[in-house]
Amino acid sequence: MIIVLKTSATPEQIAGFTEMLKTNYGVSVNRWDGVHSTVLGLIGDTTQVDSEFIDAQDIVESVKRVQEPYKKANRKFHPENTVIKINDTVSIGDGSLHIMAGPCSVESEAQIVQIAKDVKQSGATLLRGGAFKPRTSPYAFQGLKAEGLDLLKTARKETGLPIVTEIMRVSHIDMFENVDIIQVGARNMQNFELLKELGKTRKPILLKRGLSSTIEEWLMSAEYIMAGGNNNVMLCERGIRTYENFTRNTLDVSAIPIIKKLSHLPVIVDPSHASGKSWLVEPLAMAAVAAGADGLIIEVHNDPPHALSDGAQSLTPAQFDKVAKKVFALKAALAEQQ
Ligand code: PEP
Ligand code: MN
Numbered sequence: 001m002i003i004v005l006k007t008s009a010t011p012e013q014i015a016g017f018t019e020m021l022k023t024n025y026g027v028s029v030n031r032w033d034g035v036h037s038t039v040l041g042l043i044g045d046t047t048q049v050d051s052e053f054i055d056a057q058d059i060v061e062s063v064k065r066v067q068e069p070y071k072k073a074n075r076k077f078h079p080e081n082t083v084i085k086i087n088d089t090v091s092i093g094d095g096s097l098h099i100m101a102g103p104c105s106v107e108s109e110a111q112i113v114q115i116a117k118d119v120k121q122s123g124a125t126l127l128r129g130g131a132f133k134p135r136t137s138p139y140a141f142q143g144l145k146a147e148g149l150d151l152l153k154t155a156r157k158e159t160g161l162p163i164v165t166e167i168m169r170v171s172h173i174d175m176f177e178n179v180d181i182i183q184v185g186a187r188n189m190q191n192f193e194l195l196k197e198l199g200k201t202r203k204p205i206l207l208k209r210g211l212s213s214t215i216e217e218w219l220m221s222a223e224y225i226m227a228g229g230n231n232n233v234m235l236c237e238r239g240i241r242t243y244e245n246f247t248r249n250t251l252d253v254s255a256i257p258i259i260k261k262l263s264h265l266p267v268i269v270d271p272s273h274a275s276g277k278s279w280l281v282e283p284l285a286m287a288a289v290a291a292g293a294d295g296l297i298i299e300v301h302n303d304p305p306h307a308l309s310d311g312a313q314s315l316t317p318a319q320f321d322k323v324a325k326k327v328f329a330l331k332a333a334l335a336e337q338q
Helices: 010-025 051-055 108-121 146-161 169-178 193-200 216-226 255-262 269-275 278-290 316-337
Strands: 002-005 028-033 038-043 060-064 099-101 124-126 162-168 180-184 206-207 234-239 267-269 295-299
Touching: 010 028, 010 038, 028 060, 038 169, 060 162, 099 108, 099 316, 108 124, 108 146, 124 146, 124 295, 146 169, 146 255, 162 169, 169 193, 169 278, 180 269, 193 295, 216 234, 216 255, 234 255, 255 267, 267 278, 269 278, 278 295, 278 316, 295 316
Parallel strands: 099 124, 099 295, 124 162, 162 180, 180 206, 206 234, 234 267, 267 295
Antiparallel strands: 002 038, 002 060, 028 038
């Protein structure tokens, strides 16, 4: 971190400020006295340094971070890719492509079990399904809740597919004990209390990007989980808010290589929520794989027009089969190039 001091700063003020930085943050401070201003360079772990607080001090002209504020999620300190082992056949981040597929909401045993069988047949290696649903309207279907979790476990038993489902409250963590991957939805990306509690578990976490969150904010949310000791974090790009309203959100394809560069964590892409339209799922899924995603999460429903949530973006099992074939073929072709 570089701090430029105002020309009006007195030697006593500079000495006091330097001492404060050393004692409060445990950093060492290098000082350069230029003709017009004095510059301080902070060396050491500056993650604890509140740059806004520093900027607000009387003698400070400007502050610039030269190192990212996230450490555990940072590739600089962990150059090799993180691989998250879910079971004997599913390791995410090892260079293979995994598809999590299933309905937006779990609706009934017949629905979830049939969809699980269908998507498995098409090559999906994980089953998704919401039991606790964060809906924009309080009058919309809120999910089957605990019963939904039980039905997901039934579908897992029938197919062997590990399950991915969304948590909304800290008090539900015990209920999610037997879930394979816990999803933190876009709306909860900055629910820091939830992130801290999930950091105390060792469960794989699928952390979706907030609707209007920057890449750095998203990585800082991953850092919250990892700071508690849980390094099993996957980042999920699910589209962000832009001025474009043709699509539900705008898929930020560039986030995929950017995250890969900045972090060692696996990247999963959700083309369903990114577009809101089933016919856009295939091209966005292809773009995500081409850009280096480790996995996809795709909504599939046996009867999209009658789905209790997100029918417009849901693929039928037959449509999903086509998309899965294409993305696996693309992945294989890309692997040949390497
Ligand atoms: C979902 O996966 O069904 C969901 C609600 O996703 P998001 O949090 O990305 O909106
Ligand atoms: Mn959904």
